[in-house]
Amino acid sequence: MAKLLRMKKIAYTGLGRNKLRTFLMMIGVVIGITALTLIISAGIGAQDRVMDRVKKFGLESMMVFAGGGREMGQPVSGGPVTTLTLRDAETIKREVRAVDEVAPFNRKGNSEIKYLGKSTTAAVFGITPSWAYVWDWDVRSGDFISEDDMDNLNRVCLIGPTVRKELFGNENPIGQQIRIGNVQFEIKGVMQPKGTSPGGGDMDNRVNIPLTTFMRRVANVDYIFGIKILLNSSGEMQQTAENISAILRERHTIAAGIPDDFRIVTPDEVTQFAEKVAGTFNIFFSLVAGIALIAGGVVVANIMLISVNERRREIGLRKAMGARSKDIKLQFLFEATAVTLAGGIIGIVLGGIGAQILKMITGMPVSISWEGIALGVVSSSLVGIIAGMQPASRAAKLQPVESLRS
Amino acid sequence: MNNTLINAKNLSKIYGKENSAQVVAVNEVSMEIRRGEFVAIMGASGSGKSTLMNILGCLDKPTRGALFLDGSEVSKMDDEQLAKIRNQKIGFVFQSFNLLARTSALENVELPLIYSDKQDITKLAKEALQAVGLSDRLDHHPSELSGGQQQRVAVARALVNDPEIIFADEPTGNLDTRSSLEIIALFAELYKMGRTIVLVTHEPDIAAHTRRIIKIADGKIIADEENRLHGTWQK
Ligand SMILES: Nc1ncnc2c1ncn2[C@@H]1O[C@H](COP(=O)(O)OP(=O)(O)O)[C@@H](O)[C@H]1O
Ligand SMILES: [Mg+2]
Numbered sequence: 001m002a003k004l005l006r007m008k009k010i011a012y013t014g015l016g017r018n019k020l021r022t023f024l025m026m027i028g029v030v031i032g033i034t035a036l037t038l039i040i041s042a043g044i045g046a047q048d049r050v051m052d053r054v055k056k057f058g059l060e061s062m063m064v065f066a067g068g069g070r071e072m073g074q075p076v077s078g079g080p081v082t083t084l085t086l087r088d089a090e091t092i093k094r095e096v097r098a099v100d101e102v103a104p105f106n107r108k109g110n111s112e113i114k115y116l117g118k119s120t121t122a123a124v125f126g127i128t129p130s131w132a133y134v135w136d137w138d139v140r141s142g143d144f145i146s147e148d149d150m151d152n153l154n155r156v157c158l159i160g161p162t163v164r165k166e167l168f169g170n171e172n173p174i175g176q177q178i179r180i181g182n183v184q185f186e187i188k189g190v191m192q193p194k195g196t197s198p199g200g201g202d203m204d205n206r207v208n209i210p211l212t213t214f215m216r217r218v219a220n221v222d223y224i225f226g227i228k229i230l231l232n233s234s235g236e237m238q239q240t241a242e243n244i245s246a247i248l249r250e251r252h253t254i255a256a257g258i259p260d261d262f263r264i265v266t267p268d269e270v271t272q273f274a275e276k277v278a279g280t281f282n283i284f285f286s287l288v289a290g291i292a293l294i295a296g297g298v299v300v301a302n303i304m305l306i307s308v309n310e311r312r313r314e315i316g317l318r319k320a321m322g323a324r325s326k327d328i329k330l331q332f333l334f335e336a337t338a339v340t341l342a343g344g345i346i347g348i349v350l351g352g353i354g355a356q357i358l359k360m361i362t363g364m365p366v367s368i369s370w371e372g373i374a375l376g377v378v379s380s381s382l383v384g385i386i387a388g389m390q391p392a393s394r395a396a397k398l399q400p401v402e403s404l405r406s
Numbered sequence: 407m408n409n410t411l412i413n414a415k416n417l418s419k420i421y422g423k424e425n426s427a428q429v430v431a432v433n434e435v436s437m438e439i440r441r442g443e444f445v446a447i448m449g450a451s452g453s454g455k456s457t458l459m460n461i462l463g464c465l466d467k468p469t470r471g472a473l474f475l476d477g478s479e480v481s482k483m484d485d486e487q488l489a490k491i492r493n494q495k496i497g498f499v500f501q502s503f504n505l506l507a508r509t510s511a512l513e514n515v516e517l518p519l520i521y522s523d524k525q526d527i528t529k530l531a532k533e534a535l536q537a538v539g540l541s542d543r544l545d546h547h548p549s550e551l552s553g554g555q556q557q558r559v560a561v562a563r564a565l566v567n568d569p570e571i572i573f574a575d576e577p578t579g580n581l582d583t584r585s586s587l588e589i590i591a592l593f594a595e596l597y598k599m600g601r602t603i604v605l606v607t608h609e610p611d612i613a614a615h616t617r618r619i620i621k622i623a624d625g626k627i628i629a630d631e632e633n634r635l636h637g638t639w640q641k
Contacts, residue, residue, distance in 0.1 A: 317504045320465055321518040321563070322493020324486050401466045404500065 018307075022339055025303050028296020029343030029383055030350065033376045035289035037351020039282055040372030042358065045365035061134070062241060062267070064092075064248070065226045068260035082223045083252050083261045086211070089227045095247060098240040100232050103127065103134035106214050106225040113163060113207055114179040120166040122159075122205045124180055126214025126224075134230045142174045142189025149188075149210045153217060157185040161193045162205040180207060183217055237266055293379065296343070297387040304336050304391035315395050316403025329396035336388025337381050344380020348373055410474075411571060411602055412439040412462060417471035419457050419625075431457040432468070433625035439571070439604065444597040446613035446633075447606045447620050454625035455606045456575055462604065463496050463573040464488045476570060493521050497564030499574035503556045505548040511535060511559045512544040518567045534562040538592060554585030561592060571602040578612055590615045 066084035089104035106126040113122050129145055132138040139158055149156050157178070164173050173187045185207075194203040215221055231240060241264045248262050308315070315328055323331075355366040419432040431454045439445060439462075449455050460466035461473065464480050473481040480491055492498075497518075505514045515534050519527035535541055538558040548556050557577060564572050574593065578586035586609075594615050597603055605616060613619050614633065621629040 313504060314506060317506075318517070318521075319489065320463075320492060320498050322489050322521040322567075324489040324521070327521060399466075401460050404465075404504070 021303050021307070025296075025300045025336075025339045026343035026346065028292050028299050029340045029380050030296075030347045032289050032292035032296050032383070033344045033347025033380050034351040034354060035285045035292060036379060037348050037368075037372050037376055038354050038358065039285040039289060040375060041351065041355035041366040041368055042285075043282055045355075045359075045367045048365060048367055060231045062229050062231070062237070062244075063226055063265040064088075064229065064244065065263045065265065066223060066261070068263055082221070084224050084226070084248075085222060086215075086224055088248060088251060089224070091247060091251060092227065092229065092244055096240060096243050098231050098236045098243075100230045101130050101134050102230070103131045103228045104211060104224045104226070105131065105228070106211060106219065106221070106223075108214075108219060111180055111207075113167065115167040115176065118167050120163060122163050122207050123201075124214070124218065125206055125208045126211035126218070127208045128211050131208070134228050137194060138192055139189035140192045142187070144189060145208065145210050150212050153213045154210060155183060155185045155213060155217065156188045156210065158189045158191050158208040159187055160191045160202075160204040160206040160208075162202055163207060164190050178207075180209070180218065185209060237268075241266055293383055296340070297383045300336055300340060300384065300387035301390060304332065304388055305394065308332065308391045308395040311395075312398060312403040312406045315398050316400045316406075319398070319400035320404065325396040328398075329392045332392035332395045333385060333388045336391070337384030340380045340384030340387070341377065344376050344383075347380065348376040351376070409440045410438050411441045411443075411476060412437075413474040414438070414462065415472045415474075417458070417461055417468045417473060419454075419461060419466070420469045430625050432461065434471070435622075435625070435627055437620065437627065437630065439602065441570075441602055442597075442600055443602055443604075444593070444615075444617045445604045445620060446616040446618070447604065447622065448608060448610075448613050449622040450608065453623050455608075455622060457625075458622065459573050459575055459604065459606050463498060463571075464491050465498070489521075493518060494567060495570040497567065497569040497572040499557070499560050499564050499572065499577045501576040501579040503548070503553075503560045503580070505556055505559055505563075507549065508547055510545045510547060511540060511551065511562075514548070514559055515563045515566050517563060522567060524567070530566055531562075534566040535559070537565060538562045552585070553581050554588050557581060557585070557589050558592065561589070561596075565596070565601075571604065572596070573604050573606075575606045576608070577605065578607065578609065586612065 064084070066082075086104055089102045093099055093102045105128070108124045110121050111124045113120050127145060128150060129147055132144050138144060140161075142158070145156065145158065148154070157180070159167075159173060159178075167173070167178065168176070173190060176187050177184050178187060179185070191204070191206070191208065197203045209218065211224070215224075229244070231237070245260065245262075245264060249260065252261055254261065318328060318331075319325075351372075352368050355368065359366045414435060414437050417432055417435045418430065420428055420430050422428040433454075435458060447455050447459060457466065461468050464473075464475065464483075468481060471481065472479060475491065476495060480488065483491070505511075506517070512528065512531050512535065515531040516527050519530060524530060532541070532544065535544060538561050540555065540558055540562065543551060543555060543559075546555075548559070551559065557580075561572075561574075561577075564574075572593075577593075578589050581589060590612050593603055593605065597617075603616075605612070607613050617633050619629070619631060619633055620627055
């Protein structure tokens, strides 16, 4: 401890007091660490988003969507795909051992929902009683859709909290009649809030109705949009996906060599997609950070060399007073590191501000993290240590008599 | 108790590589300095005074010869051991003061102590500055002090580690007559308090204040005698 205090004292008596130089030494590190902080903030933001997404999606589940060959995130090209059916979902549940439960569904975006004089737009989902279990998403009040509702094509619905707020305010909606398009439905329950979807949509602005009712009375179709499948264990993910694929190909009579007319999405794919988006951004800023830190290090090394040269007398004096070579070395390393660390801290602050601005402009998720701050502190210190190494050794090697003569 | 502080045997310092033009700055010098002496090393410019003093002060290494300080052979020591010797046993005063700019008098005097194990370095530095009469200038930077005052700060810095011996290389060389007299009077006072002082100068007026005068020319001692004006130099 006493040693540390003494070190501080040495550094204090020696710290470069040339403001312009200190500024020049800092600038590269400031830019580098600013970029680095941006990457980390945005990277962590993206990672949070992926985790959020995976969490909402469920680690032990997968999705089957109607229509093949489309990449995640890209819109379906062409008209609706009509090959995936309720029977497919039932078969998957019956025949694949690793499947715990299935939740087939269909959906329709932006439908007009009316209650008395008021109206709002919401997505309409056709769901089954298994939905609550598979999505871990039940009603907050009232009752969920029942098998009886499915069998009888009942015109009942569950509304999301947003729809409830829009149409009912503080009024109790349960038992009230609303209109979806021209069909009248009785409200059976209000869904638990779920927040925004990974894609940014409001998952609470929905009206859920029995899937059978959806198919017969609302959309008048035989097919479904997708199936969420809950597994017994996540270990057999890939094998299960292959089994399901085989069953669907057989049921859809797809010959070998012909592409699938469905698409199976596992949590891995969700993660990969999000990483791909974050990747481009990261590469650019990593380059900026890397180049700036290297350039900053070169500047620091050169200015330190100039400084060592100019301070030969001081070094000679310190040695005459009893400083050992390693004291001198440590002093210059300390000076270089103090400057780059200060630059690093400024960079962390600027990067944090930049991340907030980025968030405001692009809506990109960012989060300031301890990891980011720690990495900024460590890498700026490292730049100082590495860049200061050669000048510090040169200073340490100076002979007292010659240095004092200069 | 052995009164010999410095014992030099056939010290030589040769600059330049063999076969090329060589300068013999110090040539086979042998001498002894006892505790409590006040010695002047005199000689013309280029005669080797500084080189000799730097060797005696463990700042420089002799090309040949042996040097004993306080009984141990410093001419066999490595750089780290020499640094420790300089830190604990030796104080230096230079012609050009060599104070750190933009650093207070107090911090300048603390400098040798930050490389030592000593505690209370601020207290010791204040005492040293008091000893040279600068208690009221602790926070002044060198640029705010006169030449004489700056050199007194340097003397305080040489004193602060309570060294066995103080070496001063032309300490009055950059000062006007009045300041020179002040500084030499300060050394004389320290001598009276028991300090061992070796002072390099080419000014007879300054050397006159010491008790023993060693004259060198071309790196050799040509005279080594007691300063008559002051009676015996062996206290
Ligand atoms: N580093 C060096 N390289 C070569 N010659 C030197 C060096 N240092 C001193 N000398 C020479 O050694 C001689 C003695 O120098 P110095 O001890 O500085 O003399 P003084 O202090 O008496 O003026 C001079 O001739 C000087 O030129
Ligand atoms: Mg000289």
